[in-house]
Amino acid sequence: MGRNIKRILIIGMSIISSLAVGIIRTEAAEATSSFGSASYEWMQGIESPIGVYVSSDTPIYYMEMIVTYDPEILQYSSGGELEEEGRIKVEIVGEESIEVSQMLYFVPLCSGTTDITIENVIVQYESGETAAVASTSAPITVPLEEGCALKSLLVNGKIIEGFQPDILSYTLDLAENIEKVEVTAVADSDTTTVEISDTSLVIGENRIWITTMNEEGKRAVYTLTVNRVQNLSGEGTTKEEKTRHQEVEVLREEKEEGGNDIQRIVFLILAGLFFILAVLLFLLIRISERKRRNRRRCRAKRIAYQKADLLKKVRENDRQKEVLNKTSEIEIDVQHVTMIFKREKDEATSIKELLIRTIKRQRSYELFKALDDVSFTVYKGEVVGIIGTNGSGKSTILKIISGVLVPTKGQVIVDKNKIQLLTLGTGFDFELTGRENVYLNGAIIGYTKEFIDEKYEEIVKFAELEGFMEEKVRNYSSGMVSRLGFAIATIRDTPEILILDEVLSVGDMFFQKKSSARIKEMMNGGSTVLIVSHSTSVIKSNCTKAVWIEKGRLRAFGTPEEVCEVYEKMNQE
Numbered sequence: 001m002g003r004n005i006k007r008i009l010i011i012g013m014s015i016i017s018s019l020a021v022g023i024i025r026t027e028a029a030e031a032t033s034s035f036g037s038a039s040y041e042w043m044q045g046i047e048s049p050i051g052v053y054v055s056s057d058t059p060i061y062y063m064e065m066i067v068t069y070d071p072e073i074l075q076y077s078s079g080g081e082l083e084e085e086g087r088i089k090v091e092i093v094g095e096e097s098i099e100v101s102q103m104l105y106f107v108p109l110c111s112g113t114t115d116i117t118i119e120n121v122i123v124q125y126e127s128g129e130t131a132a133v134a135s136t137s138a139p140i141t142v143p144l145e146e147g148c149a150l151k152s153l154l155v156n157g158k159i160i161e162g163f164q165p166d167i168l169s170y171t172l173d174l175a176e177n178i179e180k181v182e183v184t185a186v187a188d189s190d191t192t193t194v195e196i197s198d199t200s201l202v203i204g205e206n207r208i209w210i211t212t213m214n215e216e217g218k219r220a221v222y223t224l225t226v227n228r229v230q231n232l233s234g235e236g237t238t239k240e241e242k243t244r245h246q247e248v249e250v251l252r253e254e255k256e257e258g259g260n261d262i263q264r265i266v267f268l269i270l271a272g273l274f275f276i277l278a279v280l281l282f283l284l285i286r287i288s289e290r291k292r293r294n295r296r297r298c299r300a301k302r303i304a305y306q307k308a309d310l311l312k313k314v315r316e317n318d319r320q321k322e323v324l325n326k327t328s329e330i331e332i333d334v335q336h337v338t339m340i341f342k343r344e345k346d347e348a349t350s351i352k353e354l355l356i357r358t359i360k361r362q363r364s365y366e367l368f369k370a371l372d373d374v375s376f377t378v379y380k381g382e383v384v385g386i387i388g389t390n391g392s393g394k395s396t397i398l399k400i401i402s403g404v405l406v407p408t409k410g411q412v413i414v415d416k417n418k419i420q421l422l423t424l425g426t427g428f429d430f431e432l433t434g435r436e437n438v439y440l441n442g443a444i445i446g447y448t449k450e451f452i453d454e455k456y457e458e459i460v461k462f463a464e465l466e467g468f469m470e471e472k473v474r475n476y477s478s479g480m481v482s483r484l485g486f487a488i489a490t491i492r493d494t495p496e497i498l499i500l501d502e503v504l505s506v507g508d509m510f511f512q513k514k515s516s517a518r519i520k521e522m523m524n525g526g527s528t529v530l531i532v533s534h535s536t537s538v539i540k541s542n543c544t545k546a547v548w549i550e551k552g553r554l555r556a557f558g559t560p561e562e563v564c565e566v567y568e569k570m571n572q573e
């Protein structure tokens with residue numbers, strides 16, 4: 001589009017410039033012709049000069065003109081080249097001036113008024129260009145000599161309007177149908193002879209000369225110009241008719257001049273319009289180019305932003321994937337867990353006291369914060385030991401994780417179906433036998449009867465309780481109970497999350513080693529294990545990480561060595 005606009009602009013500009021040049025040339029090619037004076041008064045019989053001039057605003061290289069005069073009144077002497085009577089050619093070459101002139105000489109033959117005219121002027125400039133020049137006339141009056149005046153002058157019996165003896169030239173318009181007039185001229189003196197030329201009229205302009213001559217032979221010529229004019233009725237010699245005719249002529253001339261002026265104005269307006277159009281087109285191109293540049297810049301910016309966005313998204317995606325991968329490895333997420341228990345003040349020492357207090361409504365309670373804003377994360381396959389002094393809240397956090405207790409505040413994110421919780425004495429009926437407790441405890445954990453049947457001997461063997469299974473658990477030592485519980489809980493093929501509350505530190509040294517070995521087997525099988533213990537050696541030898549909880553608050557979380565070290569230091573203090 002831009003190219004097309006440019007082409008239009010170039011074409012428009014060339015049109016404008018050619019128009020402009022045309023206008024300038026028209027003005028530059030204008031030249032005017034003139035005489036030295038607007039009018040002349042010469043004496044009869046005396047040679048008189050008259051200057052002819054042509055001027056222009058550009059130096060004139062060649063000029064040629066024809067000067068016409070009335071040979072009845074003037075006799076040509078010198079200055080030009082006489083082509084024929086009444087017609088002189090003047091030629092000037094190579095003056096290279098903006099005004100060229102020539103002096104002509106005439107001798108007035110008689111009194112009278114006549115016109116001398118410059119016509120057919122040709123002007124050429126050095127560039128080869130020519131200019132048209134309008135014709136010019138100047139009146140020459142040769143005053144009357146004594147005894148040459150007319151007393152009266154009549155046309156068709158009527159005195160010519162405005163006749164005066166010393167006015168030698170008259171014009172009148174006659175109707176077209178008048179072919180001949182009768183002219184009567186009466187001289188002032190009897191000795192004056194009067195001669196009248198042919199009075200026949202042709203269509204258009206006619207000249208009739210009335211020549212007078214005194215005794216000395218001096219002459220005067222009265223000139224009567226008669227126009228046979230269309231649409232004039234009658235003789236048409238009245239003043240109104242003349243005036244009307246003159247007005248028509250003036251109007252025609254004005255119209256012609258006006259036509260030229262209008263042409264120029266139209267040219268100027270057109271040139272102006274083209275100029276405005278060119279400026280507008282130029283501005284349009286500039287604006288459209290700027291817009292295009294802005295659009296390109298915006299597009300580049302947009303692409304850059306899009307790229308940056310894409311990169312950001314890709315990075316974000318990668319990060320999210322990383323987080324997801326990591327998140328997918330999270331097994332237990334303890335988030336700001338707080339546990340508040342409602343505890344009775346001054347616990348009753350007997351059932352009777354409890355009953356009396358209840359009836360009297362004397363029982364009062366206090367709120368106890370067992371855990372305070374505890375957070376930690378356990379990843380899949382980790383073995384995390386929880387250490388702390390008595391009553392610090394270790395069991396409480398295990399119960400919350402396994403879903404036995406609901407925290408007052410915070411939450412634990414974990415799949416509870418994966419959890420296997422093993423605590424001493426949990427799910428045991430001390431009045432039942434060891435065998436019966438295997439089935440009872442197994443059912444509580446979620447084993448089927450068939451599974452227990454299948455694994456029963458293995459459980460007994462691992463617990464080293466062969467020969468004691470028909471005994472009531474009541475008669476078992478605490479070590480036997482914990483061995484049996486441990487064996488039942490760990491017989492299942494690697495539970496995904498195993499929670500052991502004070503299990504590993506019970507039993508003899510041999511069983512402790514055995515249970516540790518099984519825990520390691522589970523860890524190798526991918527189980528996540530949480531172990532609560534008072535023993536830093538149990539934590540250090542079994543765990544990959546450790547949590548220290550003290551008075552319900554998380555004191556340390558890190559490697560077992562680090563955590564146990566600070567814990568032991570605290571205990572020594």
Ligand SMILES: Nc1ncnc2c1ncn2[C@@H]1O[C@H](COP(=O)(O)OP(=O)(O)OP(=O)(O)O)[C@@H](O)[C@H]1O
Binds near residue numbers: 370391392396
């Ligand atoms: N159900 C409950 N009602 C009221 N208080 C409780 C309850 N369970 C535990 N507590 C109290 O919460 C505190 C933390 O008990 P928790 O059993 O979690 O401690 P622990 O660290 O496991 O102690 P230990 O090592 O002696 O087993 C203790 O003071 C305990 O008395």
